[in-house]
Amino acid sequence: MLQVENIKKGFGGTKVLDGVGFTLEKGQVLSIIGSSGSGKTTLLRCLNFLETADEGRILLDGQTLWQTGAPCPPRQDRLRFGMVFQGFHLFPQYTALGNVTLAPKLQLKETLGRKVPLERLRAVEEQGRRLLAQVGLEDRINAYPCQLSGGQQQRVAIARALALAPDILCFDEPTSALDPELTGEVLRVILALKERRTTMIVVTHEMEFARAVSDQVVFMADGRVEEQGTPQQVFGAPQSPKTQAFLRRPGGWQQAL
């Protein structure tokens, strides 16, 4: 179980997170929704220790990973979180398989020294192939990122994050950089991960998807959790006026008219 308590984070004078907290049971999916600038991405970055929060506490299965004043935790603790970025951020000079296996291979090299037994490396590659097959890319294993569509690149990025077997996989708007016809393939992969009981935190603007995939929904506004609950509660009967306004807001085209 993940417990996030009272996370605060400011940049210069601006308070981006103003005491955010939630809990997430193992095997469940949490969606974070909210307008741009509400602190969703910063929250994910704090969980992955790309930023160090100013205050708060992060506990995983009862063990404190980080709390106020502590430095960035050691690597094995940081690796309990995985991250999939909005912009994929694949390594362009590596193939799909190379992207998935680079970090596990480097870890092998660190623990076993220079001479890693060949069968251990093969096992890593085998796992990489399996993960790429799991995201539906078994026939694109040797393709470079520039030869893949956005949706395919994002699926490689998901396989890359899974290769380190994180306890919790975080997605930062995984489909926001994709053409509408490519979002489906990525969302399908996330849905399949849910069926495998992967614990996930998904920051998303896809409301229908959030409603369908989540066990829990958090609505953030101005660096705070404005409302949280089951999808039925948050989408079906929002209590806070801010949530109501956010969910009622018209689409881009209607706003333009």
Add this chain to the structure above:
Amino acid sequence: MSFWQINWSLLQGFGNTCVIFFVTLVLAVPLGLVVTFGSMSRFAPLRWLTRAFVLVIRGTPLMLQIFIVFYVPGLVFGISTGSSRMIPALVAFVINYAAYFSEIYRGGIQSIPQSQYEAGQVLGMTRRQVFFRVVLLQVVKRILPPMSNEVITLVKDTSLARIIGVVELLKNAEHFAQYGLIWPLFYTGLFYLAFSGLVTLVFRWAEKKLDYYKG
């Protein structure tokens, strides 16, 4: 003196030109990386010092730098550098080119988006691993065109070594003037042209080699 004798003599001068070229390249390429790390250091005094060094080296003529390296140790510090003219010339070339290379590297490194570092970081890679396994090759790919420019300039800059008496291609050709032969001087142009052409081909090959990916 026959055409072939003159060619043979010029080739000896060209040998020295090649020595200056390759030694400078082999030493200035890694030294440039050290200078880059200095100029990008998080430790401010080191950063200022390195940037001041680059400013001075890029802001003064290479010819003057060669003079300084040649004369200053003896005149100011009383250090005898022996009779070698090649060594001071090489020192000046290496320092000068390391400064230029360092700025090309810095541009290359800073053009790699922060997101590549972050992607490596969330995969548990150390800063070192991210730099050598992810960033470096992307930097190499991006800096090849400006580096080819700089290396071609080096081919021709080798001729500056003659001012402290290094008998490289141009100085070698000059001495035929005392026999009333001026054409060897002009003829050296072909050597430089062929050399630059070769450098161009090597860089083109390298660029092609790294053409398998974009980004």
